[in-house]
Amino acid sequence: MNVVKSLCILGLVLVSLIATQAADEQVVGGVSQLEGNSRKEALELLDATLAQLATGDGPSYKAINVTSVTGQVVAGSLNTYEVELDNGSDKKQCTVKIWTQPWLKENGTNIKIKCSGDDGELDRTW
Incomplete structure (x- = not known):
């Protein structure tokens, strides 16, 4: 009887370990909070994209x-930022x-800003 109890407890421990590891893995196509180097790269992308937007007909x-940065792999990379933006005269809380899609020579970057x-929502592609 003690052997059966021990095997049941061991089985439960193994199942919980497997479930914990599965929860830590990123789901392909799923949204995940970016941290460390991934967050740093995403913030650099935000700055570069906002600078590119300012060179065209978009606002500066x-x-x-930046309060939140998430990433998602969807036929390229989709980063979503909860951020306070400043246009020089006004500060707004926005979702960017x-x-x-870096493999595209044209129209490989799309930015949407909703404050x-x-x-309305700003929507530009280049």
Whole structure:
């Protein structure tokens, strides 16, 4: 009887270990919070994309305070930022989505900016 109890306990421990490891792995196509080097690279992408936007017909924004950065692999990379943007005269809380497809020579980057209090959404591709 003690052997059966021991085997049951061992089985439960193994199942919980497997479940814990599976929970730590990133799901392909799933959204994950970016940390460490991945977050740093995503913030560099945000700054570079906002600078590129300013050279065209888009507004000139600077990221002041980034509160959240998530990443997702979807036919390229989709990064979503919760960020405070400054256009020189006004600061706004915004959601910025940058979708990159680096293998495309044209139209490989798309940026969407939706700010609280604004009706529309900026949507540019280059």
